[in-house]
Amino acid sequence: MLRAIVIGGGIAGSFISHFLQETGVDVLMISEKTTYPPIGLIHSMLLRFDTDMELAKRTLEIYRSLDCCSWVLKEYPAYTFIGEEVDINKYIRLWSSYGSDSREITIEEASKLMGIKLMPGGRAIISKDRLVNIAGIVNHIRSRVKVINGFARLKRNAAGFSALVNGTEYRGDIIIVAAGAINGKLLGDAGVSVPLKSYGCRALLLLVGPKLDKAIIYDYVNHFYMRPATPLTASIGDEESPLVDPLNMPNLVTPDFITSMKNSFKSRFGKTPISLLGRQGACESSPDMFPIIGEAATDLYIMGALNGYGAEIGPALAEALVSIVLGGKPRLDVSRYLLSRYAGAVFPSDWEIGHEPHEVL
Numbered sequence: 009m010l011r012a013i014v015i016g017g018g019i020a021g022s023f024i025s026h027f028l029q030e031t032g033v034d035v036l037m038i039s040e041k042t043t044y045p046p047i048g049l050i051h052s053m054l055l056r057f058d059t060d061m062e063l064a065k066r067t068l069e070i071y072r073s074l075d076c077c078s079w080v081l082k083e084y085p086a087y088t089f090i091g092e093e094v095d096i097n098k099y100i101r102l103w104s105s106y107g108s109d110s111r112e113i114t115i116e117e118a119s120k121l122m123g124i125k126l127m128p129g130g131r132a133i134i135s136k137d138r139l140v141n142i143a144g145i146v147n148h149i150r151s152r153v154k155v156i157n158g159f160a161r162l163k164r165n166a167a168g169f170s171a172l173v174n175g176t177e178y179r180g181d182i183i184i185v186a187a188g189a190i191n192g193k194l195l196g197d198a199g200v201s202v203p204l205k206s207y208g209c210r211a212l213l214l215l216v217g218p219k220l221d222k223a224i225i226y227d228y229v230n231h232f233y234m235r236p237a238t239p240l241t242a243s244i245g246d247e248e249s250p251l252v253d254p255l256n257m258p259n260l261v262t263p264d265f266i267t268s269m270k271n272s273f274k275s276r277f278g279k280t281p282i283s284l285l286g287r288q289g290a291c292e293s294s295p296d297m298f299p300i301i302g303e304a305a306t307d308l309y310i311m312g313a314l315n316g317y318g319a320e321i322g323p324a325l326a327e328a329l330v331s332i333v334l335g336g337k338p339r340l341d342v343s344r345y346l347l348s349r350y351a352g353a354v355f356p357s358d359w360e361i362g363h364e365p366h367e368v369l
């Protein structure tokens with residue numbers, strides 16, 4: 009029986025472990041605790057590229073097939089605001105073709121539907137989108153696979169790679185590194201070069217009242233997104249990507265960030281909200297901003313660079329990686345995400361973090 013070690017137990021590591029175990033592989037997942045918010049993450053079907061849409065669609069099927077949790081998915085109306093210069097019909101066609109019925113509405117109609125007066129700016133699309141209970145799902149998977157709690161280091165020796173946790177060495181036939189923003193450091197320390205960079209993702213909980221707590225908003229005109237949190241509150245985030253050291257995170261919920269989020273909110277809703285609480289974490293990107301899956305060295309695999317859309321495409325990419333590891337053909341065309349796209353490429357270490365692929369331009 010194949011023995012696999014998976015380092016990391018977030019969206020990537022849990023779903024890789026889940027799919028490996030389903031095919032009869034002996035899996036050991038090594039992970040520190042995950043810290044996903046109980047209010048859920050966005051699973052969006054309103055993305056920019058159709059390869060991502062395919063993965064998001066498959067991910068939705070995977071979520072729906074899980075027998076877990078008090079809730080898995082919650083659907084909300086979604087309002088997208090796009091600049092006048094953008095080809096709005098392209099997105100309406102793309103999203104509708106994947107089952108997310110979308111149509112253009114005026115800002116006045118959007119105000120009526122949301123029950124709150126909106127400020128002008130850009131064109132509006134109404135669709136549906138959803139939150140997914142990633143915290144519950146990851147805990148559910150964690151309770152069903154063999155887990156070592158702890159921080160692993162990747163060790164390279166004559167026989168290949170092993171994982172070191174608190175002085176104990178763990179060996180398998182293969183190792184899969186799926187440790188989020190720590191991937192680059194783990195691989196780099198073991199002498200394996202994969203083009204990855206860590207940057208900060210952050211969000212702010214706002215008191216928004218009884219109407220805005222029931223909608224998902226992507227405002228590309230005022231540069232924020234917002235999603236329901238608890239009753240009367242919503243979580244707002246920005247498009248900035250400050251570079252960070254994931255093992256030594258600075259405070260990203262700065263007064264400037266809080267002011268900027270309140271201003272963005274005011275530009276769309278005409279009033280200044282009360283901010284309650286910040287949340288931050290490290291995200292990871294590759295030079296072209298698309299995720300990476302594939303073999304990084306003999307019997308060493310990687311899944312990373314999920315950006316700010318791991319809940320949207322991560323499970324389907326994990327499924328594809330498991331097919332590759334087992335020598336099969338992934339059910340979707342994942343060539344855009346293969347690590348081999350960087351084979352032989354020389355990329356400057358100072359590449360810039362660009363727009364995340366799920367952001368509409």
Ligand SMILES: Cc1cc2nc3c(=O)[nH]c(=O)nc-3n(C[C@H](O)[C@H](O)[C@H](O)COP(=O)(O)OP(=O)(O)OC[C@H]3O[C@@H](n4cnc5c(N)ncnc54)[C@H](O)[C@@H]3O)c2cc1C
Nearest residue numbers: 016017018019020039040050160187188289316317318319
């Ligand atoms: C504020 C914020 C809001 C976000 N909102 C959304 C959203 O709405 N929708 C969405 O799709 N995405 C969102 N994201 C992005 C999403 O969280 C990431 O895309 C996703 O978590 C990446 O999954 P991952 O498994 O690759 O990494 P991670 O989620 O970082 O998981 C890695 C896990 O591995 C563990 N680990 C790391 N190194 C080691 C090691 N050496 N040994 C053992 N364990 C280790 C970590 O503790 C962690 O549990 C958001 C991110 C942030 C910070």
